[in-house]
Amino acid sequence: MKYAEVVVDRKASVLDRPFTYEIGYQFENILKEGMRVIVPFGNGNKAIKGFVIKIEDDFTSNFKLKEIIDILDDKPLVSKELIQLGLWIKEEYLSSYMDAFQPILPPGDFKEINTFVELFKTKANTINLNNVEKSIIEYLKDNHAPMLLSKLKEDLNIKNINPILNKLEEDGIIGVNIEIKTTVNKKTEKWVKLNEKYNINEALEIVGTRAKKQIEIANHLYINGESQCTRLIEGLNTSLSTIKALEKRNVIEIYDKEVERNAVKRPIPYYKKHVLTKEQYNAFECILEEYDIKSNKFLIHGVTGSGKTEIYLQLVEEMLKKGKDAIILVPEISLTPQTIDRFMGRFGEKVAVIHSKLSYGERFDQWRRIKTGKAKLVVGARSAIFAPFKNLGLIIIDEEHENTYKSSQNPKYDTIDVAEKRCDLEHAILVLGSATPLIETYYKAQRGEYKLLELKERANKQKLPEILLVDMREELSFGNKSIFSRALYNEIKGNLENNRQTILFLNRRGFSNFVSCRSCGYVVKCTNCDISMTYHKSIDKLRCHYCGATRDVPHVCPQCGSKYIKYFGVGTEQVEITTKKLFPNARIARMDGDTTSLKGSYENILEDMKSGEIDILIGTQMISKGLDFPNVTLVGIIAADTTLNLPDFRSPEKSFQLVTQVAGRAGRGDDLGKVVLQTYNPEHYSIEYAKLQDYNKFYKTEIMLREEFLYPPFVNIISILVYGEDRYNVQHVIKSCYDIIKKESFFINDFNKHFIGPNPAPLEKIKNNYRWQIIIKIENNHMECMKNIIKRVCILNEFNLKLDNVKFSIDVNPLTIL
């Protein structure tokens, strides 16, 4: 007797464990890990869906186990390695089983999946087959459309057919395709081909010698195989009635064929291969040589414009040569046509693209192309890390420092960690790339966990742009209250006169309601945490998100006495209006969340930028990275302070990254670029080192501060948030939770653990839910113990907290704690 461990789709946390079922004899040789099943569940034995994560030969139980009712899939949907990855995610990020497997399973609510078998005829006759195999081929020959696997099995009734089909598929004789039943209608079109009953001579005999067009059509189909109906009509200048006539005489067949929903609809020109520069070549060589011997994890630290993408492309090419698949992750906002074109322009049909704007049907199509081996590489945002490749050889994470690699929804995974784990499970290479690596990543590289590869020059040997720092406090003291400094104004003017393009950048990430002085640059910060305090309207006070300390809003600057102390905030719209006023003849475009929500508008703006129809492009993060426009020689950063003063320990790092990335858009062509950086804090180390474009100096200062104030990579941060509509319950649960965790972790030295809270979350109430949180800083060596305690308290509820209408949200190393 065999047993299956099944994860069922039930939300309640007490049921968050796999259930064991007996596998009846009829299923014993069919059921595989990674397939979905129907199982009886609960007291009423309701039939529900589940997912098999493990099959065991032995199981001891005190009571009779229930039996699996039915199997839903013909083939495993998920590989063993991806099941392992799912289980790892569950433990690592303290998520539920179902949440952990959600991103790994095919997209959408996959109620019914049908498997089809089709014959790849070209090969069928050339290989020696045994009788059973021949009967399958014969059967498929009689059915020209892809055949439902279940029907094939029923019709043929061959014992143990699965391994035979697998072998035929591996030999490339048949293809197996899967299809999901969705609400999205399948798009089909009419195709034609010669009737297989006749060879071409017989076909022409039937047509006779008089019908010239019909002869032409038959010959065309003989040479080209099948053809799309409308294309045939246009191409041969014939009519539908002529084709219908041929069908009537049984010479040809007309049939429906599914139109693949392409993720990319435009034609894409070939992207020319560059000869690698010496630096590029060294990195490329090192990765291929050291892989499997010394290290399989690499960090490419390469300045902006150093040609990291070309290295990625050539690595992928090497993989394809070896028959291996590749995953290339880029941040969602870098999934521009420019990036996609580079990959599709080099690898064409082999590329799958996954991003969040795809419809559900399109997403499934991409998943299917990967699963069935039609796509060999995927270029995509975060979730593409779970692409179901069979033979993964390489994972590339470009711009690895980007926020989007941390998932803010369940499961709250960190893509880099997941990629590391997946590379270990599948013996693949991991390549991280950035001009401004995450502090944590660089720290790992310093410790030898990643092999560090450096690119110090731009691919075209152009120098990095010159950065001009403007102290906005001085502007104010000169009576200039505008958002443009005199220097930036003059530079823009000059650039316009030279017919060059300008990018004006303004950061608007999340919260920016810190309070600062425009005369001296003073920012109200928490004395315990060295982090900007945030204004809370409900209590009319400033509060620190890390320790909960509050204070009144000052009306005069505590540092210089000026009354120009207020909330900081400029919008892109305001910048646009001002720019139009100052430069009435310039062609100005704005790119931010508001202007690009329409599908395609983003592409349009980039297209206009490329063709030179825009003189000044104003934008937010969207324009900060990945863009490669040779005619942009000037970049203006309106206010570096918005990121510098985010209530987040990462704000210096974020500022350094942003300035470097945005500056990197300038001077990518033949002429040197220039950057004007406006700030109220020119002395800040992050601004200072950004100006010098010196990552190493920045890293050294930052890592020292992280150690001193106890932030990652020296500790882990775990956020436990309790939310619910009843404020009293929420406060009660968070308090009990705090007490229990503290008590249970008594054996961890206070020096190694720090509790902050319970405090109201910075966003105290969202959608009628009150939110309170505890933040735990825990030293790396004690992380596993602490996670275990949290799991027992918050997930398994071993301490019987009364969780009426109250829920937990746990985030391990959260991106922000808002």
Ligand SMILES: Nc1ncnc2c1ncn2[C@@H]1O[C@H](COP(=O)(O)OP(=O)(O)OP(=O)(O)O)[C@@H](O)[C@H]1O
């Ligand atoms: N070996 C090469 N020879 C000539 N040009 C190259 C070479 N490699 C890359 N390039 C060109 O250099 C430019 C910059 O390359 P790419 O955009 O890949 O840089 P990057 O390192 O990704 O920069 P960023 O981090 O700023 O996005 C591109 O226009 C690319 O076509």
Ligand SMILES: [Zn+2]
């Ligand atoms: Zn002041």
Ligand SMILES: [Zn+2]
């Ligand atoms: Zn504080």
